[in-house]
Amino acid sequence: xxxxxxxxxxxxxxxxxxxxxxxxxxxxxxxxxxxxxxxxxxxxxxxxxxxxxxxxxxxxxxxxxxxxxxxxxxxxxxxxxxxxxxxxxxxxxxxxxxxxxxxxxxxxxxxxxxxxxxxxxxxxxxxxxxxxxxxxxxxxxxxxxxxxxxxxxxxxxxxxxxxxxxxxxxxxxxxxxxxxxxxxxxxxxxxxxxxxxxxxxxxxxxxxxxxxxxxxxxxxxxxxxxxxxxxxxxxxxxxxxxxxxxxxxxxxxxxxxxxxxxxxxxxxxxxxxxxxx
Amino acid sequence: xxxxxxxxxxxxxxxxxxxxxxxxxxxxxxxxxxxxxxxxxxxxxxxxxxxxxxxxxxxxxxxxxxxxxxxxxxxxxxxxxxxxxxxxxxxxxxxxxxxxxxxxxxxxxxxxxxxxxxxxxxxxxxxxxxxxxxxxxxxxxxxxxxxxxxxxxxxxxxxxxxxxxxxxxxxxxxxxxxxxxxxxxxxxxxxxxxxxxxxxxxxxxxxxxxxxx
Numbered sequence: 001x002x003x004x005x006x007x008x009x010x011x012x013x014x015x016x017x018x019x020x021x022x023x024x025x026x027x028x029x030x031x032x033x034x035x036x037x038x039x040x041x042x043x044x045x046x047x048x049x050x051x052x053x054x055x056x057x058x059x060x061x062x063x064x065x066x067x068x069x070x071x072x073x074x075x076x077x078x079x080x081x082x083x084x085x086x087x088x089x090x091x092x093x094x095x096x097x098x099x100x101x102x103x104x105x106x107x108x109x110x111x112x113x114x115x116x117x118x119x120x121x122x123x124x125x126x127x128x129x130x131x132x133x134x135x136x137x138x139x140x141x142x143x144x145x146x147x148x149x150x151x152x153x154x155x156x157x158x159x160x161x162x163x164x165x166x167x168x169x170x171x172x173x174x175x176x177x178x179x180x181x182x183x184x185x186x187x188x189x190x191x192x193x194x195x196x197x198x199x200x201x202x203x204x205x206x207x208x209x210x211x212x213x214x215x216x217x218x219x220x221x222x223x224x225x226x227x228x229x230x231x232x233x234x235x236x237x238x239x240x241x242x243x244x245x246x247x248x249x250x251x252x253x254x255x256x257x258x259x260x261x262x263x264x265x266x267x268x269x270x271x272x273x274x275x276x277x
Numbered sequence: 278x279x280x281x282x283x284x285x286x287x288x289x290x291x292x293x294x295x296x297x298x299x300x301x302x303x304x305x306x307x308x309x310x311x312x313x314x315x316x317x318x319x320x321x322x323x324x325x326x327x328x329x330x331x332x333x334x335x336x337x338x339x340x341x342x343x344x345x346x347x348x349x350x351x352x353x354x355x356x357x358x359x360x361x362x363x364x365x366x367x368x369x370x371x372x373x374x375x376x377x378x379x380x381x382x383x384x385x386x387x388x389x390x391x392x393x394x395x396x397x398x399x400x401x402x403x404x405x406x407x408x409x410x411x412x413x414x415x416x417x418x419x420x421x422x423x424x425x426x427x428x429x430x431x432x433x434x435x436x437x438x439x440x441x442x443x444x445x446x447x448x449x450x451x452x453x454x455x456x457x458x459x460x461x462x463x464x465x466x467x468x469x470x471x472x473x474x475x476x477x478x479x480x481x482x483x484x485x486x487x488x489x490x
Contacts, residue, residue: 024477025488201464214398223464223468223471224474243478
């Protein structure tokens with residue numbers, strides 16, 4: 001192959017497609033190693049006393065579902081299994097539907113869990129940061145009713161919940177703005193409550209600095225890998241775990257193509273230095 | 278009947294997925310049709326969602342049920358109508374007032390939050406003694422954090438020519454920035470592959486039934 005000859009990118013797309021599809025059909029079961037950031041999220045849930053109330057905020061839509069839905073499912077299951085009461089909110093309109101999908105799945109898996117007692121879906125509220133700030137002062141002002149229009153005064157899970165003081169932690173599954181950043185800025189940095197969550201791979205580098213000495217964020221699940229790590233820790237393999245084989249093989253292929261591209265580049269450079277074509 | 282619509286939905290989703298991915302081969306009518314339908318559906322969905330989930334519960338219902346107790350909501354309503362006057366060229370200047378109000382309010386609210394969270398807390402988190410830590414891995418990590426932050430900031434200081442010791446420090450900052458951009462690219466690649474995995478899980482699972490959930 002001539003040094004200047006380029007591979008038609010459609011071959012690369014086809015190879016990626018095959019490399020992703022095959023491991024999904026023929027599962028390899030590559031090991032999943034957990035990172036410190038994911039363990040911090042797990043530990044926060046594990047160390048929350050049973051009976052405590054937490055907020056899970058669904059700040060994503062179907063565009064980010066492959067990455068965020070598995071982690072939201074795993075965290076919610078973990079909370080319910082530990083008898084941690086879950087209050088669902090959404091800063092994104094479609095987040096409500098995402099939570100409802102998990103709700104439908106859990107109905108069959110945990111028939112003993114009762115809506116309004118063990119978990120509740122308060123729905124979406126527009127406003128982003130301003131909404132979160134107002135929730136810190138009074139929950140009832142922002143969410144007078146749940147998703148079905150039931151007054152939150154009639155929901156046992158909301159008894160005694162006035163503001164963030166009555167919440168153990170907030171966990172946001174965030175695909176962008178508004179999302180985890182607003183929860184960090186208000187819930188942790190203003191009201192001093194622990195905030196954790198998961199983000200898409202694209203937004204992970206921007207959110208990771210909040211996992212710091214100040215514990216602005218208590219751990220972070222980053223992308224599909226983070227979701228797979230959480231599934232591994234709670235011993236409930238799901239779509240993220242099955243997707244990790246495909247993810248690893250695709251990454252290997254990308255690395256190979258990057259290596260080929262660089263070798264080609266250096267060969268070109270060498271040829272040009274020698275006065276070649 | 279419900280089952281029929283479920284199956285129809287899965288088939289439509291599969292066909293639209295192929296139509297969108299066909300762009301990777303080359304631009305074609307199938308892609309264009311799928312793209313237009315997606316844009317149209319999104320716009321329609323958002324319009325209805327905005328009316329039923331934002332305007333009706335937050336504005337129309339409170340005003341119609343208890344106007345005296347909620348008259349203050351007339352202010353954002355009027356500002357919203359003023360914003361729409363942008364559509365009438367002769368009085369489009371009116372829309373500048375709500376725009377100015379939004380920008381001013383947003384700046385005011387965001388300024389303090391970002392100053393505390395993104396400046397003060399982030400700086401405090403960097404001001405550490407790098408030599409305190411459990412083991413040498415932690416110490417190296419903390420050293421890299423401190424050195425990377427300082428050299429990175431120095432690179433973005435353009436009021437002094439990058440030469441001598443200052444230039445060397447700035448150059449070290451470039452290497453840290455390159456590593457961080459590489460990490461960001463890695464995460465982006467992972468995210469894109471994850472989306473493909475999600476689509477393939479749908480095609481192979483929900484559509485073809487080859488793989489389980």
